Amino acid sequence: MNTELNKPVYDHILVRYGELTTKGKNRKDFINRLVHNMRNALWEFDRLEYEKTHDRLYIHLHESDHEAVCERIRHVFGIRSFSLAMKVPSTIEDIRAACLQIANASDKETFKVAARRSDKQFSYISDEINRIVAGDILKTDRWKVDVKNPQLKITIEVHQGFACIMTDVMLGAGGYPVGIGGKAMVMLSGGIDSPVAAYLTMKRGIAIECIHYASPPYTSQRAQEKVEELARLLAHYQGHITLHIVPFTDLQLAIYEHGDESYAITLMRRMMYRIAAKLAQKQHALAIVNGESIGQVASQTLESMNVINSVVTMPVIRPVAALDKLEIIEIAKQIDTYETSIQPFEDCCTIFTPKNPVTKPTAVKCEKLESRFDWEKLVDACVENTKVVQIYPAKQLEEADLF
Amino acid sequence: MIYLDYAATTPLHEEVLEGYYKVLKQYYGNSDSLHEIGRKADRLMKQSRMQVASSLCVKETEIFFTSCASESNNMAIKGYAFANAHKGKHLITTAVEHSSVLETMKQLEEVFGFSITYLPVSEDGVVRLSDLAAAVREDTILVSCMYINNETGAINPIKELAAYVHTHTKAVFHCDCVQALGKYELPLQDVDMATMSAHKIYGLKGCGLLYKREHLPIIALISAGQQEQHLRGGTSNAPAYTMWAKTIRLALDHQREHFAYVKTLHEMLYEAFSNMEGFVINSPQNGSVYILNVSCEQIGSEIMLNALNARGFAVSAQSTCASKGKPHSYVLAAMGLGELRATHAIRISLSHLTTIAEIEQFLQVIKEIYHEYRT
Numbered sequence: 001m002n003t004e005l006n007k008p009v010y011d012h013i014l015v016r017y018g019e020l021t022t023k024g025k026n027r028k029d030f031i032n033r034l035v036h037n038m039r040n041a042l043w044e045f046d047r048l049e050y051e052k053t054h055d056r057l058y059i060h061l062h063e064s065d066h067e068a069v070c071e072r073i074r075h076v077f078g079i080r081s082f083s084l085a086m087k088v089p090s091t092i093e094d095i096r097a098a099c100l101q102i103a104n105a106s107d108k109e110t111f112k113v114a115a116r117r118s119d120k121q122f123s124y125i126s127d128e129i130n131r132i133v134a135g136d137i138l139k140t141d142r143w144k145v146d147v148k149n150p151q152l153k154i155t156i157e158v159h160q161g162f163a164c165i166m167t168d169v170m171l172g173a174g175g176y177p178v179g180i181g182g183k184a185m186v187m188l189s190g191g192i193d194s195p196v197a198a199y200l201t202m203k204r205g206i207a208i209e210c211i212h213y214a215s216p217p218y219t220s221q222r223a224q225e226k227v228e229e230l231a232r233l234l235a236h237y238q239g240h241i242t243l244h245i246v247p248f249t250d251l252q253l254a255i256y257e258h259g260d261e262s263y264a265i266t267l268m269r270r271m272m273y274r275i276a277a278k279l280a281q282k283q284h285a286l287a288i289v290n291g292e293s294i295g296q297v298a299s300q301t302l303e304s305m306n307v308i309n310s311v312v313t314m315p316v317i318r319p320v321a322a323l324d325k326l327e328i329i330e331i332a333k334q335i336d337t338y339e340t341s342i343q344p345f346e347d348c349c350t351i352f353t354p355k356n357p358v359t360k361p362t363a364v365k366c367e368k369l370e371s372r373f374d375w376e377k378l379v380d381a382c383v384e385n386t387k388v389v390q391i392y393p394a395k396q397l398e399e400a401d402l403f
Numbered sequence: 404m405i406y407l408d409y410a411a412t413t414p415l416h417e418e419v420l421e422g423y424y425k426v427l428k429q430y431y432g433n434s435d436s437l438h439e440i441g442r443k444a445d446r447l448m449k450q451s452r453m454q455v456a457s458s459l460c461v462k463e464t465e466i467f468f469t470s471c472a473s474e475s476n477n478m479a480i481k482g483y484a485f486a487n488a489h490k491g492k493h494l495i496t497t498a499v500e501h502s503s504v505l506e507t508m509k510q511l512e513e514v515f516g517f518s519i520t521y522l523p524v525s526e527d528g529v530v531r532l533s534d535l536a537a538a539v540r541e542d543t544i545l546v547s548c549m550y551i552n553n554e555t556g557a558i559n560p561i562k563e564l565a566a567y568v569h570t571h572t573k574a575v576f577h578c579d580c581v582q583a584l585g586k587y588e589l590p591l592q593d594v595d596m597a598t599m600s601a602h603k604i605y606g607l608k609g610c611g612l613l614y615k616r617e618h619l620p621i622i623a624l625i626s627a628g629q630q631e632q633h634l635r636g637g638t639s640n641a642p643a644y645t646m647w648a649k650t651i652r653l654a655l656d657h658q659r660e661h662f663a664y665v666k667t668l669h670e671m672l673y674e675a676f677s678n679m680e681g682f683v684i685n686s687p688q689n690g691s692v693y694i695l696n697v698s699c700e701q702i703g704s705e706i707m708l709n710a711l712n713a714r715g716f717a718v719s720a721q722s723t724c725a726s727k728g729k730p731h732s733y734v735l736a737a738m739g740l741g742e743l744r745a746t747h748a749i750r751i752s753l754s755h756l757t758t759i760a761e762i763e764q765f766l767q768v769i770k771e772i773y774h775e776y777r778t
Contacts, residue, residue: 220437221439221442222437222442395450395453397450398443398446398447398450399425399447401422402422402425402426402447402645402646402648402649403450403451403454403648403649403652
């Protein structure tokens, strides 16, 4: 076993699959997709080697930085939990030394040793291994044995010629492997809700692309950078995100020129939906996702949703529709998007805010207002002039030689 | 000239100089301006902050760029004392801190009515937990203790001291880590605030840093704009702050190998001075390997310094920041080593740039000086 500064050096990671164990004959697709996603998430670590088995995945580290690898794995959906493991020669001395080192490196207080001996030639039976190893660890005063609820469980598997020692079960992100459920377009505004909606969608195995509506010069470059940063944070969960930046200024100005002020937001949302649907079609996405939460603002009452939603036929998924603001904020903090979301830049929903937005719009009125101008041409122009930015999880360093 | 005064400051790393020149020249924008030139400077500074935070394993919001370590110490101690005076007006520090801590404490005491306890140190120059335990009071709001002493290299048991403070009092713990950064593992997980400086690790002068745990309330000493979370106003020195990242990365990347090498130099010096006629070692044996403080009982600090300088060797007598007064080390005095040793001390401080040949020459020359000038 390699040691460095007396810290245990792990040589592989054992990954336990998430909900997909329940998924019958689709299992193979799920596992393949999961491994594919893992490879994407870990592409920089070129020494990794993947070994698929029917209920577990082994990632052989070959001296890659295990902490960095774990940090990435935490973001991959479809994993219930994972453990760091080390391989030692199957002699009792090596096993004892390795276990003691794991115990010393841990800050826990109660432990359990669970040995299993698949090599029946090994000269100690499982229970003897347990006792010998636990005896070593107990020599340090701090440790107590707790077989029911140990804070640290050391699992030893003795195979022919080598033994595996595992510890620290770490929780994975859960959910389904991203991409297994098709693709959706997420309307990413830059607020708190839409990144959470994107996250929840990916968690159900849906790959996403994002749409952002920009209205320069009313919205600043900084607002767009903020959205790119949010997309970057979300990209951790699926490897990379395609961000569509829609130039929305002309259409928005036309709405304010021809529409009724109280209906401005309603009409704007209808236009956004139309554009999203067209982009979805272009990108072969099957649904639109947004961060609408029932009743949060005037455009998110059921009446408004009805009138706005009626302009598209594809499903519109609102993962946070029934969550409280505080619940949404909690998830946003958990996925690290909150701090970025609350940066105060104008987005196209916050400029031109009407004093009295309508909370119960009607479709008839909307259609009447829309008939006053040639919005179709403007919508098409938006779609046509949409710019695409590819966003990757790693922060792109500017002037890297300065750092 | 052979430089053996790396604890005072260090030569600039070539890569830092090149980067600094480039940023100064090309990215001159004010990092708070909204146009692209300003945004660019801001992004570079942000990247630097991010990288510094990740190499120190803390959050970006916990890193504050300042103009020097002395400013960081002022900002931490006064900033916290002023913001929390309603909780108590007692602070604890040690008798051997850097002048920027001691003078800050003195000012708090004399001008602002705080009461200060100065902890004594052992003969090894180390703060004892029992003294701290005896000094804490109900109204103690802050304890400031350096990690590695700049004159003797004595290493304080920060982990234990901070743990005591956190479990037995409501006070927070500030640690001056200037002599430890890039040399020893920093106790940032154990303390609430910590001070660092770039020019001690081959970075730029005029470039300090304060680590402050998130949500710890301090008030600004320089009130102005929104820079550094409103806690340190004034146009950001974006070029210098941008270079923090590289400075710290270079230092941490090579920390272990540099340490191992300097340890051999230190052993060599320690061994030589232990057996050298007329010299006593003031540094504890288990102190920092980067600093060795010795006294020649027959030759005063100033004379020794001048003699070494004339022969092409640069060392210090005491903390460089207090070198303008009469040569008397309050640190050695606090260790109870006596007046003679406190006025006859020199500090040799090492670097990975120091060669074995330089150490050999130095030892040779110091023997010659001793035989020439002893009284």
